[in-house]
Amino acid sequence: MGYRIAVAGATGNVGREMLNILAERQFPIEEIAALASRRSKGTECSFGDETLTCQDIETFDFSGWDMALFAIGSDATKTYAPRAAKAGCIVIDNSSLYRYEPDIPLIVPEVNPDAVEGVHKRNIIANPNCSTAQMVVALKPLHDRATIKRVVVSTYQSVSGAGKEGMDELWNQTKGLYVPGQEVDPSKFTKQIAFNVIPHIDVFMDDGSTKEEWKMVAETKKIVDKAIKVTATCVRVPVFVGHSEAINIEFEDFLDEDEARDILREAPGVLVVDKREDGGYTTPVECVGDYATFISRIRQDSTIENGLNLWCVSDNLRKGAALNAVQIAELVGRRILQKG
Incomplete structure (x- = not known):
């Protein structure tokens, strides 16, 4: 059985990755449409061995289409997602617009797949x-075993999380530092990103946290368990692709590091690379293009009664965006559309 799939934002970083991953995973497709804004109409996009021509999302009729994967930002999503949903097309949205609405599922398929059953309330699922x-x-299988009380996370987020403009700025600033007179001032970021780190992602909130940090708190509670306490510090680093996280976890029950390592080795979507030797861990460069979430540096935290530390790395354009959206589409196909 094949599905009629539309990819909105097909010319952007995430949209291109969605098309790549749909092809790589041999998603069952009867027909596929690449959508973009009017200024990108006619632009060609790759889909496996095929070349798709972008259509104007403004005039696209979503009637009769099974799913639409959106990667167009909150403002455009606000216009087009309700239109698609009303036409009977299930929207899987990568923006932050719908994530915190109680009647819209927020899904990571390895963690809370049952949430997909709520899709028909509004025909929208948030990524x-x-x-x-x-x-x-990484948290869910450990939570199931020992119940997480609190998480302290520091992120090291690549510039691709800020889109093509972020990647271009890192590239141009790096080149400019070596060529006198060609220095590039910050534009996408608030300070120089080349050879620097910036402890600021998204806007500041009243309590001093940034919106990115707040998102990690609110989304972890919605996806895993509302009782988990989370505090985050999110930092932009001069890496093109791949987000890294240093995670400290406090449990209700004791969890030995060896057992935690065994649990994570069996967890869906996780690949453990944890050797206590030079190079026995995964870095962002090594995770690019991979589907897995890599876990390293698993060790006991002796400063609290039931604590663990770990290092978590993943391709943010894949698991952090496009891959997760495609996995949700696979879940919708199996659990919703096949029941018909």
């Missing part, structure tokens, strides 16, 4: 923030 998605894949 979580990139930094949250990889973290909850």
